[in-house]
Amino acid sequence: xxxxxxxxxxxxxxDYLAMQSRLGAELHxxxxxxxxxxxxxxxxxxxxxxxxxxxxxxxxxAGALQWEKSRLSHHLARMRRRGLITREECDDDGRxxxxxxxxxxxxxxxxxxxxxxxxxxxLLFDALSDEDVDALxxxxxxxxxxxAPGAVSR
Amino acid sequence: xxxxxxxxxxxxxxDYLAMQSRLGAELHxxxxxxxxxxxxxxxxxxxxxxxxxxxxxxxxxAGALQWEKSRLSHHLARMRRRGLITREECDDDGRxxxxxxxxxxxxxxxxxxxxxxxxxxxLLFDALSDEDVDALxxxxxxxxxxxAPGAVSR
DNA sequence: GAAACATGGATGACACGTCAACTATTCCGG
DNA sequence: CCGGAATAGTTGACGTGTCATCCATGTTTC
Numbered sequence: 545x546x547x548x549x550x551x552x553x554x555x556x557x558x559d560y561l562a563m564q565s566r567l568g569a570e571l572h573x574x575x576x577x578x579x580x581x582x583x584x585x586x587x588x589x590x591x592x593x594x595x596x597x598x599x600x601x602x603x604x605x606a607g608a609l610q611w612e613k614s615r616l617s618h619h620l621a622r623m624r625r626r627g628l629i630t631r632e633e634c635d636d637d638g639r640x641x642x643x644x645x646x647x648x649x650x651x652x653x654x655x656x657x658x659x660x661x662x663x664x665x666x667l668l669f670d671a672l673s674d675e676d677v678d679a680l681x682x683x684x685x686x687x688x689x690x691x692a693p694g695a696v697s698r
Numbered sequence: 699x700x701x702x703x704x705x706x707x708x709x710x711x712x713d714y715l716a717m718q719s720r721l722g723a724e725l726h727x728x729x730x731x732x733x734x735x736x737x738x739x740x741x742x743x744x745x746x747x748x749x750x751x752x753x754x755x756x757x758x759x760a761g762a763l764q765w766e767k768s769r770l771s772h773h774l775a776r777m778r779r780r781g782l783i784t785r786e787e788c789d790d791d792g793r794x795x796x797x798x799x800x801x802x803x804x805x806x807x808x809x810x811x812x813x814x815x816x817x818x819x820x821l822l823f824d825a826l827s828d829e830d831v832d833a834l835x836x837x838x839x840x841x842x843x844x845x846a847p848g849a850v851s852r
Numbered sequence: 853g854a855a856a857c858a859t860g861g862a863t864g865a866c867a868c869g870t871c872a873a874c875t876a877t878t879c880c881g882g
Numbered sequence: 883c884c885g886g887a888a889t890a891g892t893t894g895a896c897g898t899g900t901c902a903t904c905c906a907t908g909t910t911t912c
Contacts, residue, residue: 546812547819556831557818559838562764564718566845584868602891610716615869617892622867639877639890658700664711665701671840677710679833684713686825691720738898756861769899771862776897793860793907 567667574663579656584619585628586660589653592629592645599632599644628652721821728817733810738773739782740814743807746783746799753786753798782806 549557572583581589591608592598600608606616620643623629628649634640645653669677703711726737735743745762746752754762760770774797777783782803788794799807823831 546815548815549819549823552831552835553819553823556835556838557822559835559842563838563841563845564722565764567841568718570845582867603889610719612870613891614871614893618868618870621892634890637878637890639875641891661700661702665703665707667845668711668841669703669707671844672837676833676837676840677706679830680837681706681710681713683826683830683834684710684717686830687717687721687822688713690825691717691724691821736897757859766900767861768863768901772898772900775862788860791860791908793905795861 570667571660571663575656575660578659579652581652581656585623586653586656588616588619588623589628589645589649590657592643593650593653597644598650599642601634601640602643605643623649724821725814725817729810729814732813733806735806735810739777740807740810742770742773742777743782743799743803744811746797747804747807752804753796755788755794756797759797777803 568583575581575583575586587609588605591605592600594608602616602620603613605611606613609616611619620629620631624631627646630644630646632642632644634642672680722737729735729737729740741763742759745759746754748762756770756774757767759765760767763770765773774783774785778785781800784798784800786796786798788796826834
């Protein structure tokens with residue numbers, strides 16, 4: 545027997561879907577306009593700047609981003625073409641490769657980050673009370689912990 | 699001055715992003731496996747079944763789905779190839795076209811809907827208390843009302 | 853009623869994501 | 883050592899989304 549959604553649930557679900565697509569689209573549009581980066585570019589660049597030496601093995605990066613390796617590989621190829629990153633051979637392991645930030649990449653992320661954070665704040669957090677933020681963390685944590693045990697922050 | 703995110707906010711944001719991508723991916727995977735439909739297909743088919751005569755003008759449909767016309771046009775072309783919908787000429791307006799559900803389309807959505815709703819319930823609502831559902835509706839409503847006035851349900 | 857303009861919709865180019873298959877190395881048991 | 887399995891990463895095909903552009907038909911204005 546299908547357990548259909550009641551009105552309250554349908555409304556929450558519809559609004560969640562709408563928020564998700566609009567919020568993502570708006571953040572993407574702004575980031576693209578301000579910095580010429582996609583959200584995906586941004587995430588890769590942030591993950592790289594998080595490393596002490598601004599470089600990482602491809603699969604390590606995939607793990608940090610929780611991306612499929614093929615997605616990352618394709619994306620890195622595009623970013624390499626644009627000069628945001630470089631590929632460096634790996635001495636220890638002939639199969640492997642390091643991805644390293646270029647100076648263009650570093651400049652791009654340093655320019656982009658403040659505006660992007662400001663957008664997230666403006667579009668999301670400014671609309672929420674402190675209790676809302678807690679509720680959001682509780683909700684996302686609860687869903688994530690059933691969906692992907694181990695993926696919840698903290 | 700950039701207003702950076704504090705730890706609480708960062709955690710909520712990271713988990714939100716993770717939830718969004720995993721929840722979407724899992725729903726997509728199941729829908730694809732169970733019914734051979736993408737989430738986009740599903741939305742189009744639902745929008746069409748909502749119409750009394752199971753057909754609609756392309757731009758009307760785009761409005762209902764809140765999709766760009768070119769996105770919808772591309773998607774309808776793919777769905778047409780798969781026999782889920784048909785295109786019917788419009789007598790009143792020589793430029794226009796109706797999109798209509800085929801019997802395959804109707805069958806597909808009728809088969810897919812119960813399982814999909816069940817997935818949404820299992821992956822999302824079963825993880826949430828009644829208060830969480832209210833909080834989710836409040837949060838999504840608040841964000842949407844700044845982001846896209848008029849797009850909030852109800 | 854013809855030129856200018858608006859509208860409905862399709863199309864092409866390109867970025868992105870997934871899946872499956874592939875290549876090149878490294879590892880590991882005998 | 884050698885041959886097979888595992889691992890690192892790439893590639894190709896294809897579905898999807900965006901943007902800009904285009905085409906055909908309607909509408910408006912003089």
